[in-house]
Amino acid sequence: MxxxxxxxxxxxxxxxxxxxxxxxxxxxxxxxDLSAGDQRRPEFLALNPNGKVPTLVVDGTPMFEALAIITWLGESFGVARGLWPAADAPERLEAMSWATWGYVTFTPAIARLNYATSDRVPRELHSPAMAEHTHRELQALLGLVDQRLATRRYLLGDAFTLVDLIVASAITYSTFCGVPVADHPHVKDWLRRFQERPTYRRAWGVAAA
Ligand SMILES: N[C@@H](CCC(=O)N[C@@H](CS)C(=O)NCC(=O)O)C(=O)O
Structure with missing residues (x-):
């Protein structure tokens, strides 16, 4: 392949x-090089008409949307490696819910916060009221993850899976956007363990401590 x-x-x-x-x-x-506009070249748009990364090409067939790509990777390679639940395991249902939650519920809330506050967004779109509302919303969402992690080491149980990778990546990004996790001790500990993984450090370009 x-x-x-x-x-x-x-x-x-x-x-x-x-x-x-x-x-x-x-x-x-x-x-x-996104700043040079590589993503708008016709040969790339033929693979992904959105002109965005990630784009994965499997035996010539292109895929886009990170959630779809990681889910496909999990199903294809993760089950054998213990990083994705088997198709008939009850945890597969939880995996689909939490992975989708990470991309469809949590990440759009970060985008709303960025629209309300970010220097990279035109000032006329900024909204202190929206920022305050979204900060409260994100804290409530982090509370749900904290509650889940109060009784298990990782989102699906005792072992790290790609579901942790998806949700912890979104929460890591939210911390860069000024969303604190200090009030969520289980999230804080799980996020630290996630960020200590050598694979995380390499993928995110973080120098070893
Ligand atoms: N929902 C998409 C978002 C992809 C996305 O927004 N990618 C950005 C980089 S973070 C991009 O390629 N931007 C290039 C552009 O918009 O020109 C996913 O999760 O795959």
Whole structure:
């Protein structure tokens, strides 16, 4: 099988780079320069009409959306490696819920916060009221993760899986956007363990301590 990943440093492709490293799946990687507009070249748009990374090409067939890509990687390579639940395990249902929650519920709340506050967004779109509302919303969502981690070491049980990778990547990004985890001790401890993984450090470009 040939697997080719189009990525860019510190982008939505980073969790996919990290997942491929955890799974130890042989692949090739092409790094796009987003500031130079590589993602808008016709040959790339033919693979992903959105013009975004990550884009994965499997035996010539392109895939886009990080959630779809990591789910496919989990199903294809993760079950044998203990990083994704088997199709008939009850944890598979939980995996689908929490992975989707990470991308569809938590990550859009970070985007709303960025729209309300970020220097990279035009000031006329900023909204202190929206920022305050979204900060409260994100703290409530972190509370749900904290509650889950109060009774298990990782989101699905005793072992790290790609579901932890998905949700912890989103929460790591939210901390960069100014969302504190200090009030959520279980999240704080789990996030520290996630960020200590050598694969995390390599994928996110963090120098070893
Ligand atoms: N929902 C997409 C988001 C992908 C995305 O927004 N990628 C950004 C980098 S973080 C990108 O490629 N931007 C290039 C552009 O918009 O021109 C996913 O999760 O895969």
């Amino acid at each position: 040939s697997i080719l990943l189009y990525a860019a440093p510190m982008s939505s492709a980073t969790p996919v780079v990290h997942a491929l490293a955890e799974l130890d799946v042989p692949h090739e990687r092409v790094s796009l």
